[in-house]
Amino acid sequence: MRLPLFLIAYLLVEIAAFAWVGEKVGVLGTVALVVLSTVVGLSLVQRQGLDALRKVARSTPGEAPVVAWDGLCLATAGVLFAVPGFVSDLAGVALLIPPVRRVLLAQAQRLSGARFTVRATSGGRTSGGYAAPTRPTTVIDGDFVDVTRPEPGPTLPKE
Structure with a gap:
């Protein structure tokens, strides 16, 4: 029941x-601002998204969850910029600011009671997860192929 009330309030x-901005700059000015904010906002998100991809490529396993969080925030900012409106644009701009993203990450971790962890397996591969820290374990994942030759069975005498 809270979600519909939140949507109605939003x-x-x-x-x-829209009414306040329309009163200040007129109808055409309001429409121009909405279109301009959408275009500028999406181009900013595109540029920051490319920077995030570069950071993912250079990140170490311990940094990967934070980089993933940044990517999620940037994608959310893109959606907020695509939605017509001034309040959603302000929220999108807030998500473009790195310190705001860090505060939101800390709040998400505090509310969930969990932390981002990255665990390495014996094969050198890493797997990221969103889980509470656990006791370290060793996991060996692999396939095998039997390469031994069968022993020759009894032979029949040649006639």
């Missing part, structure tokens, strides 16, 4: 923001 705030 829509009312967006309508109020």
Whole structure:
């Protein structure tokens, strides 16, 4: 029941923001601002998204969860910029600021009671997870092929 109330409140705030901006700059100015904020915001997210991909390529296993969180925040910012509205644009701009993303990560970890961890297996591969720290274990994952030749069985005498 809280989600529909939140959506109704959000829509009312967006309508109020449109009315306020429309009163200040007019209808055409409001439409121009919405289109401009969408185009500029999406281009910013695209540029920061490419930077995030470069960071993922250079990241160490311990940094990978934070880089993944940044990517999630940037994708969310892109969605917020694509939604017409001034309040959603402000939220999208907030997600583009790295310190804001770090605060949100800390809050998410605090609320969930878990931390991002990265565990390495014996094969040198890493697997990222969102789980509480656990006792270290060794996992050996592999396939095998039997390469021994069968022993020759009894032979029949040649006639």
